[in-house]
Amino acid sequence: MARDKLDGETITQALLKVPEWTLAEEGCAISRTFEFRSFNEAFGFMTRVALAAEKMDHHPEWSNVYKTVDIQLSTHDAGGLTELDFKLAEKIDRLSGH
Amino acid sequence: MARDKLDGETITQALLKVPEWTLAEEGCAISRTFEFRSFNEAFGFMTRVALAAEKMDHHPEWSNVYKTVDIQLSTHDAGGLTELDFKLAEKIDRLSGH
Numbered sequence: 677m678a679r680d681k682l683d684g685e686t687i688t689q690a691l692l693k694v695p696e697w698t699l700a701e702e703g704c705a706i707s708r709t710f711e712f713r714s715f716n717e718a719f720g721f722m723t724r725v726a727l728a729a730e731k732m733d734h735h736p737e738w739s740n741v742y743k744t745v746d747i748q749l750s751t752h753d754a755g756g757l758t759e760l761d762f763k764l765a766e767k768i769d770r771l772s773g774h
Numbered sequence: 775m776a777r778d779k780l781d782g783e784t785i786t787q788a789l790l791k792v793p794e795w796t797l798a799e800e801g802c803a804i805s806r807t808f809e810f811r812s813f814n815e816a817f818g819f820m821t822r823v824a825l826a827a828e829k830m831d832h833h834p835e836w837s838n839v840y841k842t843v844d845i846q847l848s849t850h851d852a853g854g855l856t857e858l859d860f861k862l863a864e865k866i867d868r869l870s871g872h
Binding site: 715716722723729735739740742 | 821837839840
């Protein structure tokens with residue numbers, strides 16, 4: 677199921693599809709930092725991610741400082757990474773245009 | 775000028791207008807946490823703040839985890855708090871409906 681916690685090997689495989697994302701040391705989350713040309717672009721990106729996240733009912737932990745957006749994905753209910761996190765990461769990568 | 779660093783006494787006075795905001799220990803920033811009923815409401819609030827911030831050309835440092843939004847305001851060019859931070863804080867308070 678999409679919300680089942682993934683094992684280490686599955687995570688290693690899943691990371692190959694989103695190579696720009698970094699696995700947290702504990703293996704419970706993945707993160708990526710995005711840089712844009714302006715706040716306008718950064719927040720525009722966040723809005724597109726917010727709509728996608730709401731549709732998936734799976735939300736990022738994220739912060740924004742001017743042109744920079746830091747995103748961390750994890751599934752708290754599962755206590756680690758699930759298929760949903762990697763699906764959202766792929767979607768975010770596409771939305772970022774990076 | 776709106777972007778001049780404020781002294782301690784002026785900051786104390788300015789905080790009276792935004793009593794829900796907390797002064798950082800070093801006195802260089804103010805912060806407030808907002809809780810909403812859903813991600814939809816939290817991100818709707820962020821969108822309104824983003825438009826206000828862009829109009830003022832003064833942007834928050836902020837993070838969002840599901841229904842919670844943490845905001846920190848500071849004026850980096852001035853190396854501390856300025857009138858702009860307090861103006862934005864007042865605006866954010868009004869936009870939050872809290």
